[in-house]
Amino acid sequence: MSNGNDMPVCIRGETYPSVNAATEAFGLKRGSISSYLHRYGHLDGVGLGYASPERNKTPRNKTPxxxxxxxxxxxxxxxxxxxxxxxxxxxxxxxxxxxxxxxxxxxxxxxxxxRFEPPPVVDPSTVRAFARPSAAQ
Known part of the structure; x- marks a missing residue:
């Protein structure tokens, strides 16, 4: 009698002899592969995480x-x-x-x-210097 672990698994075109072999190849847990298969019906995106090309086809966070x-x-x-x-x-x-x-x-x-407007142009002839009173006064 065979259990589910002995079944061949195909991930992105590459076939592995068992789920355990696939988990070792991708560094995943067995539950990750089985739950992905159960949810999506294929294993093409397993192990890609949130940065997978499939997930980021339409960037939702780039709305003007x-x-x-x-x-x-x-x-x-x-x-x-x-x-x-x-x-x-x-x-x-x-x-x-x-x-x-x-x-x-x-x-x-x-x-x-x-903040992006240029500062006003100042005519140097209109600027008067202020003299500080000396400490002796």
Missing amino acids: VTIHGAEFPTIQAVADALGVNYQGLVRTLNRPMTPKKSDRLLQLVIAWMG
């Missing part, structure tokens, strides 16, 4: 965001630029925005945009 006319490549870019917490910003953007939160985001965007 526009806040009060300012465009950002991602929500993380917004959080970094405005100096706000990423999770708080996600919650704010996913819920109906109150006028208070909208005004606060507008203030942050205006401050962020102000």
